[in-house]
Amino acid sequence: MIKIHVIAAALVFALSGGAFAQEHVATLRAGAPLDEQGELPQIAKRLNTDLRQVRNYPEQPPLIPHKIDGYQIDINVNKCLTCHSRAAVGVSQAPMVSITHFMNRENQFLASVTPRRYFCTQCHVPQSDAPDLVENTFVDVDQVLEYVAGTKAGDH
Amino acid sequence: MLGFAKRIWSAIRRPSVHYSLGFLTMGGFVMGIIFWGGFNTAMELTNTEAFCTSCHEMRDNVYEELKPTIHYSNRSGVRATCPDCHVPHEWTSKVARKMQASKEVWGKLFGTINTREKFLAHRLTLAQNEWTRLEANNSLECRNCHSEESMDITRQSTRAAEAHERFLFTGEKTCINCHKGIAHQLPDMGQASLTGGHSSEAVLTEYLNTE
Numbered sequence: 001m002i003k004i005h006v007i008a009a010a011l012v013f014a015l016s017g018g019a020f021a022q023e024h025v026a027t028l029r030a031g032a033p034l035d036e037q038g039e040l041p042q043i044a045k046r047l048n049t050d051l052r053q054v055r056n057y058p059e060q061p062p063l064i065p066h067k068i069d070g071y072q073i074d075i076n077v078n079k080c081l082t083c084h085s086r087a088a089v090g091v092s093q094a095p096m097v098s099i100t101h102f103m104n105r106e107n108q109f110l111a112s113v114t115p116r117r118y119f120c121t122q123c124h125v126p127q128s129d130a131p132d133l134v135e136n137t138f139v140d141v142d143q144v145l146e147y148v149a150g151t152k153a154g155d156h
Numbered sequence: 157m158l159g160f161a162k163r164i165w166s167a168i169r170r171p172s173v174h175y176s177l178g179f180l181t182m183g184g185f186v187m188g189i190i191f192w193g194g195f196n197t198a199m200e201l202t203n204t205e206a207f208c209t210s211c212h213e214m215r216d217n218v219y220e221e222l223k224p225t226i227h228y229s230n231r232s233g234v235r236a237t238c239p240d241c242h243v244p245h246e247w248t249s250k251v252a253r254k255m256q257a258s259k260e261v262w263g264k265l266f267g268t269i270n271t272r273e274k275f276l277a278h279r280l281t282l283a284q285n286e287w288t289r290l291e292a293n294n295s296l297e298c299r300n301c302h303s304e305e306s307m308d309i310t311r312q313s314t315r316a317a318e319a320h321e322r323f324l325f326t327g328e329k330t331c332i333n334c335h336k337g338i339a340h341q342l343p344d345m346g347q348a349s350l351t352g353g354h355s356s357e358a359v360l361t362e363y364l365n366t367e
Contacts, residue, residue, distance in 0.1 A: 050313060077345040
């Protein structure tokens with residue numbers, strides 16, 4: 001029943017959306033006329049706290065809590081691994097790359113980081129203090145469970 | 157040959173016939189200034205970034221790589237030029253390095269690294285030369301600007317402060333040990349550790365060969 005409601009709502013939105021979108025297209029120009037330079041946002045600062053961030057869901061690649069300006073990751077060298085490799089963490093005290101990164105696509109563990117996991121910044125990213133461009137209503141699974149438990153408690 | 161040397165020696169020993177003592181001493185003094193000053197000026201001319209980048213080998217490879225790094229563009233606008241890091245500042249060591257550089261002139265003349273491909277092929281050797289030099293002189297060229305005494309680690313990130321406290325202040329490591337590739341791109345570091353002889357691959361090869 002809920003599904004049908006959602007589909008109907010989507011249809012209504014899609015049909016009316018065409019006319020609506022022409023008036024209010026969201027662009028990075030933020031409404032500035034085409035022949036004028038709009039007001040530019042401040043360049044956001046990179047966070048460099050060195051404090052590990054909470055993951056929003058268990059499978060999330062951990063965020064990088066420090067600057068990585070100029071870190072070279074190419075065929076010659078992976079700068080991240082100079083601290084995060086298995087052998088380097090004794091010296092650096094940085095978290096070691098996950099064991100999953102040693103697995104090839106047949107789930108066999110290799111001696112070092114597998115080529116398909118070599119380019120760290122494909123998944124791991126540093127953060128900045130930039131304000132959100134759009135509102136984010138994401139809630140993590142704990143909050144969902146809490147909500148479910150709450151509604152169940154209300155039923156009884 | 158010996159006769160020629162003897163004639164020169166006797167000419168030097170003979171008192172001057174035409175020139176006065178004043179002329180000779182003053183002349184010697186003035187010429188000394190001109191030659192010495194000229195030598196130093198010429199040497200300083202080779203100690204500029206404009207001189208280094210007048211060769212395309214330096215201009216198109218290492219100089220281009222330097223530009224996006226902190227040693228070229230940064231918030232305060234203070235920057236390091238080529239000789240700040242690659243030539244000792246103290247006079248005798250500087251002359252010694254300049255004499256070594258005659259090999260680089262040889263390389264220029266014979267086009268050892270006159271294409272990007274040749275440069276990349278030689279990059280490991282070239283980098284290792286510099287690393288060895290900086291390890292031997294305790295990263296002197298870094299320390300010409302970055303003094304340990306003036307380094308306020310409370311103003312550094314936690315990571316940097318801890319690392320400097322553990323390794324730099326204890327003297328366990330020197331700048332270049334951790335800061336390789338700070339101003340130019342790195343060569344194949346797997347290859348670098350192989351030639352260093354401490355890598356697991358080198359150990360493995362040795363083990364396999366002994367069996």
